[in-house]
Amino acid sequence: MANSQTDSPKPKARRPLKIIQIAPLWFPVPPDRYGGTERVVASLCNSLVAKGHKVTLFASPGSQTKADLVSIYDKPLIEAGISWRNYLCNLNNLGKAYRLAKEGKYDIIHSHLDILGIFFDSLTGIPTVHTMHNPLYEAQDKGKTKRFGRFNIFKSYASSLNMVFISQAARSKASLKFLKEEVIYNAVETEKFPFYPNQEDHFIWIARISHSKGIENAIEAARQAGVKLMFAGRIDPDSQKYFDTEIKPKLNSKIKYVGELSQKELPDFYGHAKALLYPIEWEEPFGLVVAEAMSCGTPVIAFKKGSMPELVEDGKTGFVVKTMRGLLAAMRKVDKLDRGYIFKRAQERWNIKRMVESYENFYYRICE
Missing domain, CATH: 3.40.50.2000 (Glycogen Phosphorylase B;)
Structure with a gap:
């Protein structure tokens, strides 16, 4: 009689992944005070490294991480007096991250930068995961310029995006069909x-x-x-x-x-x-x-x-x-x-x- 414990095939071992994580540049990762997204990114990076993955984190200087840190500016944007409405620095950060991904043969890029990351998604051939830390729903776009708004831009890219929502409510509000999607709740230490x-x-x-x-x-x-x-x-x-x-x-x-x-x-x-x-x-x-x-x-x-x-x-x-x-x-x-x-x-x-x-x-x- 066959021994089911010894004769059954062993699950295939998963190889370690090379991952690029891209955080917002407003605060260090993790922040000392305000910054929920940055705290989540910090925990994610450190735990992935502990599990044997190769992680490169694009984040503000002063970040404390077990990942390889890349900082393209000399201080967090909030300290530099950069307005929340100024996207240029984070776009620059994304561009440099995707360039490194292409040169370094990475497996996954993970962007925490909302809509900014989707414009780079198809440029490298490396799959990107986008975590939606902000709400996404059609009612956000109003008036005569509605068709030029954030929701409709997401809609035009949705079929090619790998998307993570941080609650079922956020997923339901989005009402879009993405290439692959998942609901993953945030966590705390x-x-x-x-x-x-x-x-x-x-x-x-x-x-x-x-x-x-x-x-x-x-x-x-x-x-x-x-x-x-x-x-x-x-x-x-x-x-x-x-x-x-x-x-x-x-x-x-x-x-x-x-x-x-x-x-x-x-x-x-x-x-x-x-x-x-x-x-x-x-x-x-x-x-x-x-x-x-x-x-x-x-x-x-x-x-x-x-x-x-x-x-x-x-x-x-x-x-x-x-x-x-x-x-x-x-x-x-x-x-x-x-x-x-x-x-x-x-x-x-x-x-x-x-x-x-x-x-x-x-x-x-x-x-x-």
Whole structure:
């Protein structure tokens, strides 16, 4: 009788891949403070190297990575005072990355630069993976110039693109058919976010200071509930006026802005809070702060937009609500949630190993 354990064919060993990763140049990889995309890229690169792949990372100087680092400028763009609306430096970075890919016989190029990467996609014969860190949906293009907008440009290239979305909601909103596609959730270094079994008497909010991120909703909820709110986040130069006129006048002894936090400060900020309030006003494709908060055992109360129903298990790891009334009701009952369960689920869902293995499988699928 044949021994099924010894006679069955062994799975074919996968060869290590040569991969180019192309990050935005605004911040180092990983950033000390703001920069969700850069943190994801950092974890991806380091883990791929640890698994035996040859990785070259095009990113800002000051990046700390196990990959081979290529920096074409002498400082991150944000430090150089380059506007978010200036695409030229990132286009230059893409051009140099694709040139190296062609000369160096790489297997995969992975672009994290949204629409900019698609124009280079077919120039080398080397397959490219594009991760959509921003929303992509038709309603973004409006008016008489709609046919010249971002969505329609993607539409014209879609059949030749290998696309990764960071949530099912983001994938559904795109409503385009790509050559190959996958949904791969972002991840956090969960080992850096310990469990906090006990909370203090305040709520938190954290993100880039912007109306779309729901900061005004969080402040209003705290005001109506008569509770303490601590909020943190980066203020971009073009958001300073918004902060000064719409947010700063609402600060008081209960509602406090604590600045932009470093990575080392985040666990205590999340872990001591009763809950993270995330009443967003846009179709958030993921929301790394949500995963980070839950990685400390802290529940999340979010508006039902974008990826929030996927990230937050309603009634278990937080609450997903539609209105201010629902937000206030959830704040009153959030203490009943099991922080131990929230922590356990976060460790299962948002760990780096899961994300990296998913990307690795997608790379091999494309190379086949």
